[in-house]
Amino acid sequence: MCAANLDQLSASQIAAGVAAGDFTAVEVARAALDAVEQRDGEVQAFLQVSADLAIAAAEATDAARAAGRPLGPLAGVPVAFKDNMNLVGTRTTCASRMLEGYESPYTATCVQRLLDAGATPVGKTNMDEFAFGSSTESSAFHPTYNPWDTTRVPGGSSGGSAAAVAAGEVTVALGSDTGGSIRQPASLCGVVGMKPTYGAVSRYGVVAFGSSLDQVGPFGRRVEDVALAMNALVAAGRDPYDSTSQDCPVDFLEHLEDPVEGRTVGVVPQLLEAEGLSREERTAIQQATVALEAQGARVVEVELPNIASAIAAYYVIAPCEAFSNLARFDGVRYGYQEPGCSTLAEQTSLSRAHGFGEEAKRRQMLGAYLLSSGVYDKYYYPAQQVRTLITADYVRAYEKCDVILLPATPRTAFRFGEISDPTEMYASDMFTISNNIAGNGGISVPMGVGAESGLPVSVQLQGPAFKDRSLLTFARAIERSCSAEGVVAPAFAGKGGELQ
Amino acid sequence: MPLTREEVAGIADYARIALTDAELDEMTTYMNEAVELLEPIRQYDLEGVEPTFHPIGDLSNVMSDDVPDTSVRALPIDVALENAGASRDRSFRVPSILGDQGGDR
Numbered sequence: 155m156c157a158a159n160l161d162q163l164s165a166s167q168i169a170a171g172v173a174a175g176d177f178t179a180v181e182v183a184r185a186a187l188d189a190v191e192q193r194d195g196e197v198q199a200f201l202q203v204s205a206d207l208a209i210a211a212a213e214a215t216d217a218a219r220a221a222g223r224p225l226g227p228l229a230g231v232p233v234a235f236k237d238n239m240n241l242v243g244t245r246t247t248c249a250s251r252m253l254e255g256y257e258s259p260y261t262a263t264c265v266q267r268l269l270d271a272g273a274t275p276v277g278k279t280n281m282d283e284f285a286f287g288s289s290t291e292s293s294a295f296h297p298t299y300n301p302w303d304t305t306r307v308p309g310g311s312s313g314g315s316a317a318a319v320a321a322g323e324v325t326v327a328l329g330s331d332t333g334g335s336i337r338q339p340a341s342l343c344g345v346v347g348m349k350p351t352y353g354a355v356s357r358y359g360v361v362a363f364g365s366s367l368d369q370v371g372p373f374g375r376r377v378e379d380v381a382l383a384m385n386a387l388v389a390a391g392r393d394p395y396d397s398t399s400q401d402c403p404v405d406f407l408e409h410l411e412d413p414v415e416g417r418t419v420g421v422v423p424q425l426l427e428a429e430g431l432s433r434e435e436r437t438a439i440q441q442a443t444v445a446l447e448a449q450g451a452r453v454v455e456v457e458l459p460n461i462a463s464a465i466a467a468y469y470v471i472a473p474c475e476a477f478s479n480l481a482r483f484d485g486v487r488y489g490y491q492e493p494g495c496s497t498l499a500e501q502t503s504l505s506r507a508h509g510f511g512e513e514a515k516r517r518q519m520l521g522a523y524l525l526s527s528g529v530y531d532k533y534y535y536p537a538q539q540v541r542t543l544i545t546a547d548y549v550r551a552y553e554k555c556d557v558i559l560l561p562a563t564p565r566t567a568f569r570f571g572e573i574s575d576p577t578e579m580y581a582s583d584m585f586t587i588s589n590n591i592a593g594n595g596g597i598s599v600p601m602g603v604g605a606e607s608g609l610p611v612s613v614q615l616q617g618p619a620f621k622d623r624s625l626l627t628f629a630r631a632i633e634r635s636c637s638a639e640g641v642v643a644p645a646f647a648g649k650g651g652e653l654q
Numbered sequence: 655m656p657l658t659r660e661e662v663a664g665i666a667d668y669a670r671i672a673l674t675d676a677e678l679d680e681m682t683t684y685m686n687e688a689v690e691l692l693e694p695i696r697q698y699d700l701e702g703v704e705p706t707f708h709p710i711g712d713l714s715n716v717m718s719d720d721v722p723d724t725s726v727r728a729l730p731i732d733v734a735l736e737n738a739g740a741s742r743d744r745s746f747r748v749p750s751i752l753g754d755q756g757g758d759r
Binding site for chain 1: 657662665666667668669670671672673677681684685687688689691692693694695696698700703704705706707708709710713716729733734736737738739740746748749750751
């Protein structure tokens with residue numbers, strides 16, 4: 155095979171090339187590390203590059219091939235992990251001072267499954283602190299710059315994973331999505347990002363934020379790469395270490411190229427009139443609708459009457475769960491420990507005050523208030539009742555359609571500092587958040603760049619619980635018609651990463 | 655009724671987060687804005703609506719067999735202590751729990 159840049163190859167092409175001996179996994183790993191070296195200075199997607207682990211994993215893949223052992227479906231594929239996922243041999247910081255020196259004591263199941271499939275771990279990516287945010291600006295360490303326009307944010311909270319894929323530094327990255335933290339940064343960075351149905355992917359070893367909402371999923375520059383990563387995540391079945399993990403015996407590649415002819419797409423007119431939705435993102439929905447109709451899909455209108463209350467329900471449920479989960483950071487067993495304290499109570503309060511950043515404190519304070527006596531009945535319990543109504547809306551809608559087509563985000567990537575009011579930032583997830591509340595799957599699909607902004611625009615598909623394969627089939631149909639697959643942000647394409 | 659600065663200080667105490675005076679002012683503003691955002695929840699008549707605490711409805715407690723699982727999940731003590739701010743004799747070390755009495759010596 156002649157020389158190629160790694161950023162032009164799909165995950166399956168890399169795995170096939172390694173299996174065929176066109177190049178070795180170590181050559182791929184070196185090319186990926188070179189791409190990171192050449193590109194990440196401007197993007198800063200990574201908090202930590204795990205070069206030694208990458209080379210060691212690649213050497214193991216090459217040794218397996220030399221010994222005639224079968225290779226995994228991700229053999230040699232360079233991957234990155236959001237820094238809330240434990241991987242032995244790396245720190246897991248959640249982009250927080252609280253966990254600045256935290257060494258992963260074990261490896262998360264989602265990470266292990268990609269490694270078991272033969273993937274090469276390139277490093278850990280930046281994020282909003284403890285995943286609280288939509289811009290990656292709340293990272294305690296540094297911002298991440300959107301590869302399409304480095305004066306703008308990559309979205310968040312999985313902004314580092316989205317940016318690393320968009321800049322062609324890795325082929326696949328994992329993120330986590332509690333209210334939109336995979337789909338919104340995927341949208342802002344022009345890549346595919348999938349939040350599977352709650353329970354499809356194990357949460358074991360992923361630092362918890364909102365335990366009834368959190369779900370891990372992949373980013374890729376092609377729908378096919380995301381499907382391949384999903385296969386690796388679910389192939390080994392339910393994880394006994396996560397009691398909410400479910401068996402998901404599905405081959406996500408099997409029906410990827412199926413026609414959508416005769417299948418039904420729901421659109422929600424009320425969402426297309428939503429305040430704050432930009433003209434470009436609305437146009438993208440129209441283009442995707444036309445493309446799906448041209449492929450023979452039927453488009454019907456559906457209603458989600460309670461979706462307008464989803465942000466309110468979420469900002470009750472998520473802070474309460476976050477307060478409960480983050481209570482473990484007491485400065486004793488791990489995390490920042492305030493020196494010189496004379497009592498445990500003082501050490502706890504000061505460790506938390508100085509270890510957590512502003513937004514992490516805000517979310518925990520809100521959760522603490524909402525769970526307090528007398529307040530619980532006013533907000534927490536009713537929010538869980540509203541969750542029932544939102545979930546029922548979706549069930550009714552999916553009686554009329556296979557998937558729902560809606561925006562992923564109200565607007566394209568914004569500038570650093572442009573949204574400084576925390577509650578205004580919360581509106582970034584207005585189209586993604588209801589899906590976490592219902593526990594369903596969703597995927598953000600790039601639609602090229604906007605005519606006015608020149609920045610990536612996108613659409614989102616949502617589907618019923620455990621029908622994630624349909625999401626990928628429809629996403630592939632949109633990709634076929636509407637977006638050149640495998641696009642790397644132009645300023646970074648071909649910069650380092652040559653596969654010799 | 656908006657939350658007062660004193661009430662927010664009480665919540666910070668309960669949440670074990672020592673806030674400075676300046677932080678307390680900002681937090682009070684934030685808390686009141688955030689609570690306003692939640693108002694749609696209170697506009698519903700939810701009589702007879704069951705709550706959904708979790709997307710997977712039929713969860714039940716998971717009981718493991720009563721046998722030690724030392725080979726896989728149990729962290730070795732040195733690994734468990736590796737991230738601790740202070741440790742001694744295979745234990746986490748903490749300052750006095752009861753004020754001046756019984757402090758670490």
